[in-house]
Structures are given as C-alpha cells and as structure tokens.
Amino acid sequence: SQQGEEDPQALSIQEGENATMNCSYKTSINNLQWYRQNSGRGLVHLILIRSNEREKHSGRLRVTLDTSKKSSSLLITASRAADTASYFCAPSPSGNTPLVFGKGTRLSVIA
Amino acid sequence: GAGVSQTPSNKVTEKGKYVELRCDPISGHTALYWYRQSLGQGPEFLIYFQGTGAADDSGLPNDRFFAVRPEGSVSTLKIQRTERGDSAVYLCASSLRLAGNNEQFFGPGTRLTVL
Numbered sequence: 001s002q003q004g005e006e007d008p009q010a011l012s013i014q015e016g017e018n019a020t021m022n023c024s025y026k027t028s029i030n031n032l033q034w035y036r037q038n039s040g041r042g043l044v045h046l047i048l049i050r051s052n053e054r055e056k057h058s059g060r061l062r063v064t065l066d067t068s069k070k071s072s073s074l075l076i077t078a079s080r081a082a083d084t085a086s087y088f089c090a091p092s093p094s095g096n097t098p099l100v101f102g103k104g105t106r107l108s109v110i111a
Numbered sequence: 112g113a114g115v116s117q118t119p120s121n122k123v124t125e126k127g128k129y130v131e132l133r134c135d136p137i138s139g140h141t142a143l144y145w146y147r148q149s150l151g152q153g154p155e156f157l158i159y160f161q162g163t164g165a166a167d168d169s170g171l172p173n174d175r176f177f178a179v180r181p182e183g184s185v186s187t188l189k190i191q192r193t194e195r196g197d198s199a200v201y202l203c204a205s206s207l208r209l210a211g212n213n214e215q216f217f218g219p220g221t222r223l224t225v226l
Contacts, residue, residue: 035215042218101154
C-alpha cells in the first residue's frame with residue numbers, strides 16, 4: 001500500500017519541548033511529504049523530502065528519511081501551543097499517483 | 112493570490128436527497144483532487160482530475176458519487192440519494208501538476224451532514 005502510517009497516534013507535550021512523529025511506509029518512493037491539519041479542515045503542506053535526501057530543515061521543522069527502513073520522522077523543536085494539530089505523512093511512489101494519507105498523529109501542545 | 116475555495120462550507124441535507132459540492136482550485140493548477148474525511152481519520156482519496164478528465168476515480172465508494180470538471184478549472188462533486196454514512200468533511204485540493212512531485216493546496220472543506 002502507498003499509504004503511510006504515522007506513530008504515535010496521539011502525542012501530548014508541554015510548550016517548549018520537542019515533538020517527534022514517525023512515519024512508516026511499504027512501497028519504494030520518489031519523495032515523501034508532511035502535512036498539518038488544524039481543526040479538521042484543510043491540510044497545509046509542511047515539507048517535501050526526496051528519496052535521495054536524508055534530512056531537510058524548514059524553520060523549527062526537521063525531517064529525516066531512511067529509505068532502507070522505509071521510515072521518516074518529523075521533529076518540531078521548541079513547540080508552541082499553535083503547533084497543536086494533526087500531522088500526516090504522504091509517501092509518493094512516483095509523480096503519477098495522487099497522495100494517500102494515513103490517520104495521522106494528533107499533537108497537543110500544552111501551554 | 113487566492114487559494115482553493117469550496118462552497119458551501121456547510122451543507123445539511125436529508126437522507127435520499129441530491130447534493131453538489133463545488134471546488135474552485137488555484138488558477139493554473141491542472142491537477143484537482145477530492146478527499147473525504149471522517150472524524151478521527153485521515154483524508155480518504157476519492158478522485159483526481161488532470162485537466163478535464165478524471166485520471167483516477169478508484170476511490171469513489173459507489174455509483175452514487177460522481178465528479179466533473181468540464182472546463183479544467185472548477186469541479187463539482189455530486190452525491191445522489193445521500194445516506195447518513197455520507198456525512199463527512201469533503202476536501203478539495205489542487206496542485207500545479209500531479210502531486211507526486213508537487214505539494215497539494217487544500218481548500219477549507221465542506222462539512223456535509225445527512226440527517
């Protein structure tokens with residue numbers, strides 16, 4: 001299946017702490033994308049990491065990719081209450097298929 | 112510029128009725144996607160368009176669901192003989208090209224409630 005599986009399903013941390021979410025998948029990929037969703041509405045693209053990349057940064061976000069283990073992680077440093085949301089990974093086998101989403105990780109950041 | 116818009120934002124209907132949900136993608140985006148999301152679940156793929164044609168409709172749950180994109184821009188998701196199980200948030204997204212290599216931009220969704 002192309003779908004990624006996020007772990008843990010839910011995560012609760014204090015403001016200022018780091019949050020780590022993991023994604024596992026089964027197929028070979030061209031790239032993997034991470035999205036955030038607030039309040040059950042539209043998803044927002046966070047970062048795309050290509051299969052030949054191992055790590056990528058964007059602000060307080062750090063994404064790693066291990067294609068040998070078919071896994072990725074999303075690290076949010078110095079978390080804020082506004083980071084409270086659901087986070088989804090979307091592994092993409094090629095450029096010709098739409099993204100498929102798992103159940104996500106629900107992150108709660110407590111002020 | 113304007114993002115993806117969806118109308119209506121909320122729709123309440125009765126079992127057995129017909130509904131249409133509209134999506135206006137970002138101008139110039141050739142790929143358009145429909146997803147359905149139930150509470151506590153991730154978005155479930157329904158169908159996507161490349162231009163005017165449905166490139167993959169394998170996610171449509173049954174023949175009560177149909178979507179069109181006649182001019183390669185606005186798309187309408189049509190649901191016939193609605194059932195209570197159709198209640199969900201329907202999300203639309205667009206991308207410059209197929210999203211395998213491009214980020215998808217999502218609309219705010221339409222919350223459909225079938226009574």
